[in-house]
Structure formats: C-alpha cells, structure tokens
Amino acid sequence: MKFAEIYLNQTNKRIDHPYDYKIPERFESVIVPGVRVGVTFGNGNRQLEGFVVRVKEETAYPDKIKELEAVIDESPILTKEQIALCLWMKSTYCSLFYEGLYHFTSPVKVVKRLVISEEDPHENRIAFEPYESTEKIYRLERKETVRGSVQKQILELLETRDFTRREICELLGEVGSSLRALEKKGLVSAYERDTSCAVTGGKVRPEEIVLSESGNCLYRQLSEKRRKGTPSFIFEENSETRLMLYCKAVEECLSRGETALMLFPEIGLSLEMRALLYRYFGNAVAVCHGKLSQKERYQIFKRVSCGEIKVLVGSRAALFMPFRKLGLIIVDEERDPSYYSAAMPRYNTITIAQKYADLSDADLIISDEIPSVAAVKKTETGEWTGIHNAPCFVRKKPVPAIVDMQSEMKSGNFDFMSYRLRECLEKTLAEKKTALLLINKRGYASYVFCRSCGYVEKCPTCGVALKYHAGGDVLKCHYCGYTKKRSTTCPECGEKKIKALGLGIDQVYELLKERYPDRHVLKLDGETIASYDDFKRVNHELSEKHWDIILGTRMLLRNFGFQNIGLAAALLIDGDLNHGDYSSSENAYQLYKRFFNRMTENTPCLIQTYEPDNITNEALISENPTDFYRQEFEYRRLMGYPPEKHLVLFSLFHADEAQVANDSHAFFHALKKVCETGAAVEIYEPFLSGVIRGNGQIRWKILLKTKDLNAFKHIIEEVTAAGEIERLASKVSIEIDPPATL
DNA sequence: CTAACAGCAACC
C-alpha cells in the first residue's frame, strides 16, 4: 500500500500543509514526487489540484484516508532539487506552497479544475498537453560572398548553427526579405520542425573561447581558489572580461557533462551578448527572460528538462527551469534590483541561487562591477571566496571634484549650476565635446534639509533620513513608522530655511534648453527610453549626430555608445545620499561610482552637493575604494543593519483595517514571547504601512533584527508549530534583508 | 420541542 503526501492548490494558509492520499494500484507506477494529481477534499469532496511531494508506505491517518482521483502529469514536472526548493521557500518566506511552486510551473499549462469520470477509471488519467505548432528553421547550404551586408550577417550567423526565423529577426532586425533572397539563391534552406520540443539543430561549430590576459589571470585564480560549497565572488569591473570568464567557466562545466545557468539583470541581456553566446555554445545555449510568451517558456522548460539545453542564459525567470545535473550557476551584477522579486514570495535571486547550488551540489559564481557592502563583507569573513585580479589589470579611474553648493549660495548663486560647472560646461561646448549631466530625481517623496547648514532630519531610533510626504506635510521614517510634522525652523542652526528638495530632470531639461537655445540637448530617462527599441534607436542616433549636452537619470548607466565626452557631472547628489533607508549611501555610491568609472582617467568630473563632508561624497573622491566599505561596515555595525544584522520584515495583509491591526498586535506579542526565551532577536512594534494598490488590502509591518538567521528560523518554526500564523485571518509574508523598506 | 442560526474545527 502506497501513500502520497500532497499540497493542495488553494489560497488558504490554514490548510497549506501536506495531506496523505492512498495511491490506487493503477496509478502506482506514475505517482512520484513532482507530478500533479487530482484529489477530492473535505466533506463536500471539492475537486482540487494537488502536488505530490513524497511517496511513502505508511500514513498517520489510516482511518481518514481517501484515494487519489486523477493524475495530471505523466512524469514529474519538477526535479527533486526543485521540490526541495519549493518546500524551503514556503518555510523561509512564510508563503503558500503553490505560490512558490508557481515560479517553477508557470511555463506549464495549468489545469484549473479536473473533470473526474466515475465510469471509466482510465479516463481519470489526464495527459499533460503540449503546445502543438511548427516553425520554420533556416540552415546554411553553402557560403558565397554576397553584396548585401544584412545577407552577409545572416550567413555568418547561420555558420554557427541553424536558427528559427524569429531568432534571426531578434538578433538582426526585420530581415525577412534578405532571408527570402538568400533562400531564392539557394544559399540557405528552410525546414519545418515541431516547436514544442524542437531545437534549432544543424551543424554546430562553436568558436574557441580565448581569454584576454586579464581574463586569464582571473580564470587562473578562480580555478585555484574555488571550493565546493562556497560561492566565489569575482571583483572585476570590465563587463566583457567578466562575460568571457563566465563562458570559460561554463565550457569547463559542460566538459564535465554538467549543465550551467547564467543569470543577468533584466536589461543586461544585450543582443551582442546573445550572439556571442551562440557562437561559443551553438545549439546548447538558450535565452530565457520574463518577456517570453507562455509557449516559448514552455519550449525552454521542455528542452531544459530533457537536457537538450545545456547552458541557459537569462534573467531571474531562468532560475526556475528544471535543470538536470546542474553544475554551475553564475549571477552577474549581483546588486541589480531586478534580482529581487516583486511577486510573492519576495525572494532575492542570490539567496535562491545559493540554495539551489547547495541542493544540486553546483558551483556558484557571483560578480558585480562595484561589489555590494554585503558581498565585500562575505568575502572578508570567508563565507564567499573573493577573486581579485592582479593590480596591473585594474584601470585608473577619474577622481571627481566636489562642488559645495552651500558656499555657492552664500556667494549669491542660487542657480542649479555652480560657477565651476558652468565654466566646465562652456569649455566642453567650446571644444565641441559632449557634456554628460546626471540627475537622479525620482518623482515621489523627497527629503527635507536645511538650506542654511545642510542639516538633514533623521529618525531618532533608526538613524535613517526621514522622508517627506507632501500629503500630510509630514516627515516619516520608512522603517519604524515614526512620524513628525515638518517644521520650517532648523533645530541645528535655528534658521527658517528647512525646505523640501526637488530638482527633477524635466525642470533641468527646460532650463538647459532655455539657457542654450542653439545647442543640442538630449534627455535620457525612463520616459524617453521606455523599450529596448528606444534604446537601440537612441544608441544609433548617438553615433550619427553630435549632442552638446546629454542629460539623464540613472538611464545613463546603460551601455550607450557615448563618444567624445568632455565633462561628467552629477547635478545634485544629495537626494541619493539621504534616501531614507539604511542602504542609501551604498546605492548612491554605486550609482555615482559607476557613472564616473565609465569616464576615461582625464575626463573632468564634478559632484554638486550641499553636504560636501558627507562620507559618501568623500568615498567617491577617494582613490582607495576600501574607504567606503570600512565606513559602511562601521555604520551598519553601530546601527545593527545588514551585513551586521539581518533585517526580517513581516507583512500582514487584510482588507479589514481593524482585523489586520488586531492580528499584527497579536502576532507581535506571540513573536515577542518566543524571542524573549533565548536567541538574540530584536523586535519592533508593528506599524501601519498603507494600502496595497489593486486589491485594497491594508498592510501592517513588523520589523525584526537578528545576527543569526538560523536562530530566527527556529523562532519561526516555533511560532508556526504553535499555530500562531495559521490562527490569523490576515495573510503573512516574510522578507529577508529587503533592498528598501518603502 | 424544534427550527434557526452563529461560531468553530476539520478537511488526509
């Protein structure tokens, strides 16, 4: 007699635990962990979908047991590592089992409600329906010199392997007519294949991966130092060097007969990069990102599952594909915000990647141009292995100059441009070079400071800058909820000069056009560059046309082909220095450091600020990058922020205001009681955090700090075992070290 | 004595 332990596809956390069902003999051969089944549940015998996590010989509920009614999948749709990850996610993020499972199964067709036949038991077996369609695939027949440059490109591409029409167009643009011409000439031929499981095959002639001297140096170090079970962090600024290094590591992984996963931020997957990967890995590589259609994701899912795809490259969506023999995970640009999930559960890709690597016994390589504070800390404590390049390969970078806007005002200049900036800008214009101006002003809440002495009001308990809410004209701490009325008098110098600061990009753009009417001023922000096509178009324009001034938000950090830069200036850094969360210094440092690092050593660089002594400004003009990290470690240690202590954020949701308030307080006391019994965990009073857009739910938050996540995990286990979470009507979620607690 | 109804635990 065999029994299956299953989780139900439903949204009630009170029944979100495994239930045992008897496996009918006719199903015994197919019921294994990872298949979905149909069950009847409760007194009403409601028909529900379930997911098998375990098969066993005995059950603790022999008198209550029911039989499985139907089988949805002929074979498991998840690997055992993925199932383990699902369970781990549920316990870590306090999410529903199916919320976590959804990430892994979204490419698979979901059966909403099963039709269960009473007469014919065999009808109960519902096959897993693949998508059926065919696609045209192009193959190179022979190579000849052709006149058209597009045709030439197509031939070059097809030399590496066969491609679908869609792939060719994605890489080269709308080239349908050129393809047709080549087909007519007989240089290429087309054939049809089933897309559901089809792969673009053909002759594969992967190119040899040749590392630069610098890349070789890194690769040697990586081979020497990396250890199983310990992630490696690579300190390397040059994205091409990093990419080549990844390719080499992947090549080595494939040679061991294992598969590899390369993760990049959402916007980091350039077409040039894809083309390069096709050249190196031929048909073993595929690209997966959030914008793929359901059908395309399904294809990738199947092809990864059967081992046809050996290298998957993509954004965080790629992490949830069913790899076999996964040997290597690479995460590039570790700090990118697109690695943090917006949907429940709110996971960090790095955390999941690390867990996945552990479960699969795979290597993990992480890197970023400018490492995060947490990453540097981990390489220092040995939690991660740090890989540094030899000093001779590290490029010299420009050192920006600080312009004090306060003394500028004292000398009578109230303009957004300092005398120095004007001077530099005019010199740049006279030399017919381009000036890059960065202003990172976001549209919502800004911060408040004293125009006279630069004083910024901070939260008395949390030490982060209070954020200005124009609605109630109040200052609010986004951690603990501390709120105070905005006063216009400065507590530091007594002058009535406390003002909200807001210099937005649109405002600056108007001013610049007014001031330099016959100059070409280009604005680059989220509005002007909304899509990848916009990016390509603007990038093309940049090579064709001379721009005198390019004004942009952080958009400037995307890989635009800027040329002939005569000046790089941050118009006002202060909004980023005081952004209202503990990592605002780090974010500011990252943003501006990246901006200036892209300049050549001799490009004039300026930072305009009202706080010239701010430690982040000092770190930006320091030639020694470790200065910044030392300061941040100290600040985080004093205030108890990551990486010193972990932040754990509970959120409680419910449509009823009073219900969620009551639940929050009840839960807070339950948590507090457990926290007091031992482990070093600090817990803060619950606070209201607003209305969730869309479903109108009210959200309360409870913040907790701990040095030891394992100790915290025990607390959660204890609280869960006591039924404290199930008891609540409100939905509960856990976020660990969220990037910003806004 | 019974229909009606709210509160609540169980669902394997």
Added chain:
DNA sequence: GTTGCTGTTAGG
C-alpha cells in the same frame, strides 16, 4: 474555501 457539528435561543 466548504461542510457539518455544537450550543444557544426564539417561537410555538
């Protein structure tokens, strides 16, 4: 979520 059990109570 849905169901059925339990205790309470108004109506007869």
